[in-house]
Amino acid sequence: MSNISIYKEKLRESGLRPTRQRLKICEVLFTPEKTFHFTINDLTKIIENKLSEKISLATVYNTIHAFKKKGYLKEISINSDKSYFDTNVTEHHHFFDEDTNELIDCSNEEIDSVNIKKNITGKKIKSVEVLIKVASDNQNQN
């Protein structure tokens, strides 16, 4: 399985040594066909359950942060008690279902490009994120 060498490369690119623990993290993050959203908690649960591997939280955090810094993961700007990450690093946006706390991708084709007429002197735009909050029709606003 040459995936392993891809993972090792990703780790080295992120300034991390390819250790057993980190390769497991890569396996969970980068093997699936479909991209997905996760929290650190989700990720450690998957590793523990599916791979019956126990990886210390500190290792998970430092690996995820390195991947984010390198651009192999994106952090989604949603105000929540926890941080959400996305293995889809292409430019796209999100629906957030307030009933289920679920994130749903909104591809660039599904939204007209955002045209910003203002700019902040001396500052460069790093990212533009659109978050569309949705909820059941027949539901009280919370």
Added chain:
Amino acid sequence: MSNISIYKEKLRESGLRPTRQRLKICEVLFTPEKTFHFTINDLTKIIENKLSEKISLATVYNTIHAFKKKGYLKEISINSDKSYFDTNVTEHHHFFDEDTNELIDCSNEEIDSVNIKKNITGKKIKSVEVLIKVASDNQNQN
């Protein structure tokens, strides 16, 4: 000063009794001409310093939450260790300066309206928030 009666009304509308502590919170939030962004920590500091009043955190939290629920405050969707609130409850968007961690309003006139072509079955759009992250030109991406 008839502001007081406005504040009392706002509190009652939010299902809260107008107590001394809560009126102080209203004073800080709703007296200024200009709307502003704040964290719970900011708010308690302002109350302590400017009004030399000490209000328990629990009271601040419950009042802010009630105002948010009622729509007198907006919570800004930014992924951060703390929650940011906005006294500007009209529809508008934000720049986030990554260098200074500062939020800057982006009015609806300064951005073309976002046109969403996708919809989630059975769900209604509650809000659309655009967050534009900016940073110094000559700065490393973090």
Added chain:
DNA sequence: TCAACAGTTTAGAATTGTTTTAATGTGAAC
């Protein structure tokens, strides 16, 4: 007038997500 009560305030404790620490482990290069 005052007893009762529903809602409030408060300090501190509890909880939760995240980061730090300090000790121990590991693997590639000499």
Added chain:
DNA sequence: GTTCACATTAAAACAATTCTAAACTGTTGA
């Protein structure tokens, strides 16, 4: 093989938020 920089780990520290339990307050209605 030794060494050394980097890793892993469990546990402690930390920070934001929520919860708790006890004391307080203001209205209501005997």
